[in-house]
Amino acid sequence: DVKVTQSSRYLVKRTGEKVFLECVQDMDHENMFWYRQDPGLGLRLIYFSYDVKMKEKGDIPEGYSVSREKKERFSLILESASTNQTSMYLCASSFTGTGDIYGYTFGSGTRLTVV
């Protein structure tokens, strides 16, 4: 089975801290994504990457950056955490195929609280 592993299930950080959320996938997927999930708002795409060192902004990139130095690892960085970034963060990966429908595999999420 494809596994997407997020390093922390729960994090509590202080306002202004620099926060790193790590995600690793073990199936050689080209594409990796970071979403945040909030009640009533569903899942919103923050950033995605389709190759090593490549990154693209999603719908809500403000206040975030990402890093993808290795194919299997995609990191989300909160440069200066704020309370409105308290959320569930979900990492996902996918394979770029043709002709068939491939799903996105999600990690179990990191619940971040900024105090």
Next chain:
Amino acid sequence: QQQVKQSPQSLIVQKGGIPIINCAYENTAFDYFPWYQQFPGKGPALLIAIRPDVSEKKEGRFTISFNKSAKQFSLHIMDSQPGDSATYFCAASPHSGGGADGLTFGKGTHLIIQP
């Protein structure tokens, strides 16, 4: 932002009933429509997906109905069971086959199947 509108926000159905969750989209470039199922404490998992060249797809007790002209699609769960209680997300993407642009998700439906 390309939207996917999902309804209802929450749904309670008796065991054996057929819950129906509806989604509508605007972007005619969307050509991949997956449904994800999320249990508490877990990331979303791909349940079933459809492309617009078919009007219906069944996998076990789960059926997607697709209406291309109306730009609507829906999920039906036959013979629903308490174990189907979860949050369901519809999504859409302009790329079939797992494109790198990221899925646009609906806001989710919290489904409860009562015994």
